[in-house]
Amino acid sequence: MALSGAGCRGALCRLRPGPAAGLSRCRRPLEPRPARGAPRSPVRCLSAKAGSRSVLAALASKAKLINGRYEKFLERTFPRFYVLHATFTKGIQALFLEVKEIRKIKSKMSCQKLSAQQLPYREMERLRQFRRDVIKAIPIGVIAIPPFANFLVIVLMYFFPRQLLIRYFWTPSQQAEFLDAYDAIRRDSYPDVVESLALAARSLPEPQLQKRLQELCAQVQRGSQPRVAELYAVRSLFSGSPLGLNKLQVSHVKALSQVLFLTPHLPAFFLRRRLRSHVLEIRHLDRAMLRLGLGQLSEEELKAACYLRGLNPTRLSMSECRAWLEQWLGLSCKLQASEASLLANSMVLLSLNYVGAKE
Secondary structure, eight states, X not given: OHHHHHHHHHHHHHHSOOHHHHHHHHSOOOOOOOOTTOOOOHHHHHHHHHHHHHHHHHHXXXXXXXXXXXXXXXXXXXXXXXXXXXXXXXXXXXXXXXXXXXXXHHHHHHHHTOOGGGSOHHHHHHHHHHHHHHHHHHHHHHHTSSTTOHHHHHHHHHHOHHHHSOGGGOOHHHHHHHHHHHHHHHHTTHHHHHHXXXXXXXTOSOHHHHHHHHHHHHHHHTTOOOOHHXXXXXXXXXXXXXXXXTTSOHHHHHHHHHHTTOOSOSOHHHHHHHHHHHHHHHHHHHHHHHHHOGGGSOHHHHHHHHHHXXXXXXXXXXXXXXHHHHHHHHHHTTOOGGGXXXXXXXXXXXXXXXXXXXX
């Protein structure tokens, strides 16, 4: 019996699984831990991104709803302030989009190694206008630098919107009013330009060309508009003394600077340099416009092009603007860079007596 008991216990010991075997049956094999810095599971990343997007979308819709209620409250309670608020909001959005477009144009110029003169018309004009807007915004930005100066800036912008605000923050009625005001300021200098031309014509060495230019000036002073062919016939007078940009009298240069919305309160050297730069820029724009074709321009683009070149298009139809631009391009695209003085003076000669613009 003793042997049989011992044998049974031995058999049971052999049949009983050891502790390691029991653990191996009960526990599943452990997955290795990901190393530090290893990418997480794409399923978890996608779920986290989807959750964050849904939260952002919910916040955006809530903010839009609150903003809509706020705007309705302003429109009912403070209608005048609502107009200013809506104009400012739309202006910020338009300015932000414009900055994005300018960055795209700059990136294109950098990648393709293009100069501004090689761009299409719309991109070239966009760069030109944005640069002028930035220059105009510099003074108000400087005023806003000191602490607590924002209140002063708001007051100045409210009382002097034409002088301090750029076009994105003008109401539609302000745009028409301010463009007329700027045009009235520059038209005050048109008679001075014609008188300076007539005075310079007296000192010309060639009698025949001198007589032609004097007849042109007298024709404009009587209220007529000269033909492009007549202006082109005297182009050689404007590349040397006394009618070249570098040879014009200071009073003549100041009058032409006002025609192009440039300050006349600078030394003569800087006035001539700025005037030449702006006139040649318009010349490059004219060539780009000719490549594009006037038929591709919208009514707004046609009127903006006329306004830049000295003609107020407020009372003109789209066909009248196009007809005037055809005349202008017929002259501008034939002139050389050395004849830029004729182009600057033609801004007055071709627009002063144009039918409809002077009414």
